[in-house]
Amino acid sequence: MEIGISSFAETTPDPATGVAPSAHQRLLEVVEEVVLAEQVGLDVYGLGEHHRPDYASSAPAVVLAAAAARTERIRLTSAVTVLSSEDPVRVYQQYATLDLLSSGRAEVLAGRGSFIESFPLFGYDLADYDELFTEKLDLLLALREEGPVTWSGKHRAGLDGVVVQPRALQQPLPVWVGVGGNPESVVRAGVRGLPLALAIIGGQPERFAPLVDLFHRAAVQGGHDPMRIPVASHSHGFVAQTSQAAVETFYGPYKVVMDQLGRERGWPPLNRPHFEAGRTKRGALFVGSPAEVTEKILFNAEVLGIDRFMLHVSPGSMPHREVLRAIELLGTEVAPAVRAAAAA
DSSP states (O other): OEEEEEEOOBOOOOTTTOOOOOHHHHHHHHHHHHHHHHHTTOOEEEEOOOOSTTBOOSOHHHHHHHHHTTOSSOEEEESOEEGGGSOHHHHHHHHHHHHHHTTSOEEEEEEOOSOOTHHHHTTOOGGGHHHHHHHHHHHHHHHHSSSOEEEOOSSSOOEEEEOOSSOOSSSSOOEEEEESSOHHHHHHHHHHTOOEEEEOOSSOGGGGHHHHHHHHHHHHHTTOOGGGSOEEEEEEEEEOSSHHHHHHHHHHHHHHHHHHHHHHHTOOOOOHHHHHHHHSTTSSOEEEOHHHHHHHHHHHHHHHOOSEEEEEOOSSOOOHHHHHHHHHHIIIIIHHHHHHHHHO
């Protein structure tokens, strides 16, 4: 079972100081996080794509390439690539280049995106939200295959016998589909035989089990062996030496982010009882001591059958030394315990 972390390179104000890190500072810190993640034995690092002032990662492939130059083993993935507003040709070129620079460690995690700022930025209509993703996913999958591609669609100029360069070292370049709970997206991934990543940031993770079953049925329908297609889950969380320390470090920055998103989307402000409910065994927040986080990951593995777990360590800005310590604990205490229990 693979264990990894993800980030959006957040630049929200630290509630303890009121100071927001600069984009320069955060991107350098992200590279430092990747280096440490590899050193402590984690399997994968994911970086999301956003085009907002509170995140610095509008070009994840560039940042991951910087990390590739300083690492040798850890896998490097987007988390996610907002494929609906991206050009599949450029996505393939960027991640094929990352794959070459990293000696075969790149992955694309493609999603429709839970944020919509990239659509007007790149001239797309939100009315085409789902149609854009379907069309562009099919083109990306065609581009990663060997041989010339001839293709036509509604939202991009057609291609006539094109072989996009450079070619990835991995054949084919791994493409995952990220899903927030949409059944149509799950079926789309399954029919195409693509690995599935479930973004579980609220409610009870076990409620996603029917989606995993749906994914497996869709894979069979598409002529694929579902047991050979990985499934991952992705949740917010934080690890500290004690449960109290984890909560004290994580709650303030997490509330800042969730309240901001709530103002944008009509959610109520986060309160402490709701937060604590998320920390229970059946909740979606993985915040606690190494033993507590280990128990929750194993519970999720049991009910969802996941092959990879991604912890989004820092939804909001917090002291970088605390983030590094959380990564260290995840790699040196949580991951070995999870792997040993999963193997047994």
